[in-house]
Amino acid sequence: MTRIRAAITGIQGWVPPYILTNKELEAMVDTSDEWIMSRTGIKERHILKGIGLGTSDMAAEAVKALLEKTGTSPDEIGMVICATVTPDMIFPATANIVCDKTGIKKAFGFDMNAACSGLLYALVTASKYVETGTVKKAIVIGADKMSSITDYTSRETCVLFGDAAGAILMEPTTEEVGIMDSIMHSDGSGRFYLHMKAGGSVRPPSYETIDAKEHFVFQEGQPVFKFAVTKMADVAAEIMARNNLKSEDISYLVPHQANLRIIDATARRMGVGTEQVMINIERYGNTTGGTIPLCLWEWENKLKKGDNIILAAFGGGFTWGSIWLKWAY
Numbered sequence: 001m002t003r004i005r006a007a008i009t010g011i012q013g014w015v016p017p018y019i020l021t022n023k024e025l026e027a028m029v030d031t032s033d034e035w036i037m038s039r040t041g042i043k044e045r046h047i048l049k050g051i052g053l054g055t056s057d058m059a060a061e062a063v064k065a066l067l068e069k070t071g072t073s074p075d076e077i078g079m080v081i082c083a084t085v086t087p088d089m090i091f092p093a094t095a096n097i098v099c100d101k102t103g104i105k106k107a108f109g110f111d112m113n114a115a116c117s118g119l120l121y122a123l124v125t126a127s128k129y130v131e132t133g134t135v136k137k138a139i140v141i142g143a144d145k146m147s148s149i150t151d152y153t154s155r156e157t158c159v160l161f162g163d164a165a166g167a168i169l170m171e172p173t174t175e176e177v178g179i180m181d182s183i184m185h186s187d188g189s190g191r192f193y194l195h196m197k198a199g200g201s202v203r204p205p206s207y208e209t210i211d212a213k214e215h216f217v218f219q220e221g222q223p224v225f226k227f228a229v230t231k232m233a234d235v236a237a238e239i240m241a242r243n244n245l246k247s248e249d250i251s252y253l254v255p256h257q258a259n260l261r262i263i264d265a266t267a268r269r270m271g272v273g274t275e276q277v278m279i280n281i282e283r284y285g286n287t288t289g290g291t292i293p294l295c296l297w298e299w300e301n302k303l304k305k306g307d308n309i310i311l312a313a314f315g316g317g318f319t320w321g322s323i324w325l326k327w328a329y
């Protein structure tokens with residue numbers, strides 16, 4: 001029997017126009033362009049401005065452009081997953097709001113919360129529906145308005161994050177392309193190092209939680225760095241080893257863009273050169289669910305059918321994982 005695989009058949013990114021530079025941050029907190037560049041590799045990030053605009057607005061822009069560029073009617077979409085940690089609201093799911101804003105009426109949709117690994121979790125989940133024939137066309141979104149949970153008086157976190165959305169179209173194929181293998185991990189004991197303290201059921205919003213700035217990202221950078229640098233490299237090396245992939249077989253590594261030093265360590269471990277690594281952290285910062293689709297979107301014209309691509313991510317949870325895919329067009 002012919003095996004059906006789930007292939008990426010379209011990719012689209014969207015970033016808001018406003019650019020927050022390191023120079024501007026220097027005027028807001030005690031930091032410097034030199035510190036930010038040397039410790040993270042980030043030069044600027046895009047920020048969504050405008051009252052009443054949220055993650056779904058960025059995601060809807062990406063989805064509308066994706067449908068148009070791939071000649072897909074909204075009625076053909078059977079499933080929408082939105083990977084985000086900054087949903088428009090706790091419920092309903094942002095995926096449902098995006099469907100409403102883009103005219104997608106025949107799909108079921110839900111959100112995926114796996115922080116910076118969310119896009120990978122969502123891709124793997126959608127691929128199972130596509131591979132089994134349950135869904136013919138799925139859209140996977142990675143979108144975050146990180147500026148909505150960033151404390152712009154905290155130099156530890158405000159230099160790191162940006163806002164963006166990416167949308168991926170997935171369809172079945174009988175060719176030897178698409179998602180070939182995946183490895184996903186999580187370890188909830190890492191939650192103490194990277195989280196948002198209030199706003200959930202344990203600490204519902206109150207004047208006290210707002211005064212204590214508990215509705216912002218809290219991160220202990222060093223322990224997260226240590227875990228991220230090891231786990232992202234380990235899982236990328238593991239997926240190569242179990243599929244007998246050598247570094248020369250890899251066309252591109254697409255790493256989550258949290259820190260240039262973590263990306264470099266992962267590339268070194270895989271034995272791939274810098275020309276094989278998609279890096280755009282300098283212009284966007286860490287856009288959480290958005291980083292991997294933004295990379296694929298920017299490199300789309302360079303990709304060739306059959307290219308071996310390794311996606312790798314690490315994020316809050318802790319969550320981490322890797323996907324091996326063969327580019328389908």
Ligand code: ACO
Binds near residue numbers: 031032039156225286
């Ligand atoms: N400007 C200037 N100085 C700063 C800044 C800043 N923006 N931020 C921190 N510092 C200072 C600290 O106060 C500290 O000063 P001290 O030595 O006087 O105490 C010093 O710089 C070093 O701070 P560290 O936190 O040790 O710096 P580090 O080299 O670890 O870099 C960073 C911090 C960039 C956050 C790094 O730890 C990191 O990238 N961690 C991992 C991030 C990650 O991968 N997160 C997962 C994904 S995010 C998600 O899932 C939502």
